[in-house]
Amino acid sequence: MQLYQKNELKIYNSLSGKKEVFKPINEGYVGMYVCGPTVYSNVHLGNVRTFMSFDMIYRYLKHLGYKVRYVRNITDAGHLENDADEGEDRIAKKARLEQLEPMEVVQRYTVDFHNILNKFNFLPPSIEPTATGHIIEQIEIIKDIINNGFAYEVNGSVYFDVLKFNESDHYGELSGRKIEDLIHNTRETAGQTDKKNPQDFALWKKAEPQHIMRWPSPWSDGFPGWHLECTAMSTKYLGEHFDIHGGGMDLKFPHHECEIAQNKAAKGTSPVNYWMHANMLTLNGKKMAKSTGNNILPNEIFSGDNNILSKAFSPTVARFFILQAHYRSILDFSNDALLASEKGFNRLMEAISFLDQLPTGDQSDLNVQEWIDSCYQAMNDDFNTPILIAQLFEAVRHINLIKEGKEQITAEDLKLFKERINAFTFDILGLQDIAETGDDQSDKLSGVVDLLINLRAEARANKDFATSDKIRDELAALGVQLKDGKDGTTFTVN
Structure with a gap:
């Protein structure tokens, strides 16, 4: 019997606005699609949080014994600025600014995306399709939508007719929006484009003469609409009707709303049973934004080369921090929060490392099966990783009591206890033991540099500026830059 048969x-489900018992379309099999990155810049931490949420979900589904086909796409064309139907392609714009071929931009940032996710210990998806690799499929879907009367062509571009679709269905069912409100909010833009109505969205855009990325179609040389790409790739690999579609909360409208409408208009069926959305990440209580400088990239966390954190943090500590919040909760990223997570992570790893040395007795004061059940209850309740982590710290408490001789555990229970702690910590949460991966070298470096910073502070207090400057200069020669601030001295490693 598989674990999924014993766990409800x-x-x-964002579509119903409530928790629902998960019943896959085909027993024992799960099809899951997650909207991947548009590869025109380094992947930012907010994106990482979304992908980490679905990596954890993928891991848990596999742990339960499901055979999972996990599809996560790469958007390498068609995503215009401001998520709109007008303007410049994000990748083409980057290529123009950096004087590169668009596919050089795609390659550079796809490699960066994979490198960052590898550092965070992500499992690769089953399939990672690209938008440019599925132009034919997108054209065929557009033909179906036109033939069914829900799209129109004008001047070489094809638009989805939202009002026509809404006559027989409900455009806005996922986001809870009403077509009347959408009309009211967009009326002032009417007449500015070829669209019949401002609410309509592009399925195919005729390329302007300067537009580099273009493909032939029955309507024009052009490029597909951003929303259409995910409809084509998800249904190609998972079928017209599949189990789970995920993404960030910001994609619920219009991106996912448009996906539902396109699928219904082309195939007559709603594509997905369970829509899942991960919430946003803030930085020091404010929205992350490059324009304001309130932003940090993953590699800046790992190197410590930033003005936000007091030190470098390993990828697995950052992963632990992110998973301490429920995937549907807003999570605030800060130096204090990461420091606290690092302490907690080290406590957990220290306890796990001691499992092999625990003495065994004739009885168990800890009800191991009850503890295991509580861990599954947490994960079965919409993947509640904060509760699971709380249960792991309950295990740490018992490990320490057994270690101190204040509790006992039998050899049989200890074997089961160790097996499940490792499964929940490493297989499901995807954490890594720093001591085993070698990442503890950064912690050792931090300790040495902190010692030198303290010695330098003593020298300065004693007005021994020659020694103070020598420490600073020799560290700089080794690539360690000291930064003196009102809250003390921090360092970065170049």
Whole structure:
């Protein structure tokens, strides 16, 4: 018997606005699609949080014994600025600014995306399709939508007719929006484009003469609409009707709303049973934004080369921090929060490392099966990783009591206890033991540099500026830059 047959998993479905018992279309099999990155810049931490949420979900589904086909796409064309139907392609714009071929931009940032996710210990998806690799499929879907009367062509571009679709269905069912409100909010833009109505969205855009990325179609040389790409790739690999579609909260409208409408208009069926959305990440209580400088990239966390954190943090500590919040909760990223997570992570790893040395007795004061059940209850309740982590710290408490001789555990229970702690910590949460991966070298370096910073502070207090400057200069020669501030001295490694 597989674990999924003994565990009733509940998932919060954005479509119904409530938790529902998960029942896959085909027993034992799960099809899951997650909207991947548009590869025109380094992947930012907010994106990482979304992909980490679905990596954890993928891991848990596999742990339960499901055979999962996980599809996560790469958007390498068609995503215009401001998520709109007008303007410049994000990748083409980057290529123009950096004087590169668009596919050089795609390659550079796809490699960066994979490198960052590898550092965070992500499992690769089953399939990672690209938008440019599925132009034919997108053209065929557009033909179906036109033939069914829900799209129109004008001047070489094709638009989805939202009002026509809404006559027989409900455009806005996922986001809870009403077509009347959408009309009211967009009326002032009417007449500025070829669209019949401002609410309509592009399925195919005729390329302007300067537009580099273009493909032939029955309507014009052009490029597909951003929303259409995910409809084509998800249904090609998972079928017209599949189990789970995920992404960031910001994609619920219009991107995912448009996906539902396109699928219904082309195939007559709603594509997905369970829509899942991960919430946003803030930085020091404010929205992350490059324009304001309130932003940090993953590599800046790992190197410590930033003005936000007091030190470098390993990828697995950052992963632990992110998973301490529920995937549907807003999470605030800060130096204090990461420091606290690092302490907690080290406590957990220290306890796990001691499992092999625990003495065994004639009885168990800890009900191991009850503890295991509580861990599954947490994960079965819409993947509640904060509760699971709380249960892991309950295990740490018992490990320390057994270690101190204040509790006992039998050899049989200890074997089961160790097996499940490792499964929940490493297989499901995807954490890594720093001591085993070698990442503890950064912690050792931090300790040595902190010692030198303290010695330098003593020298300065004693007005021994020659020694103070020598420490600073020799560290700089080794690539360690000291930064003196009102809250003390921090360092970065170049």
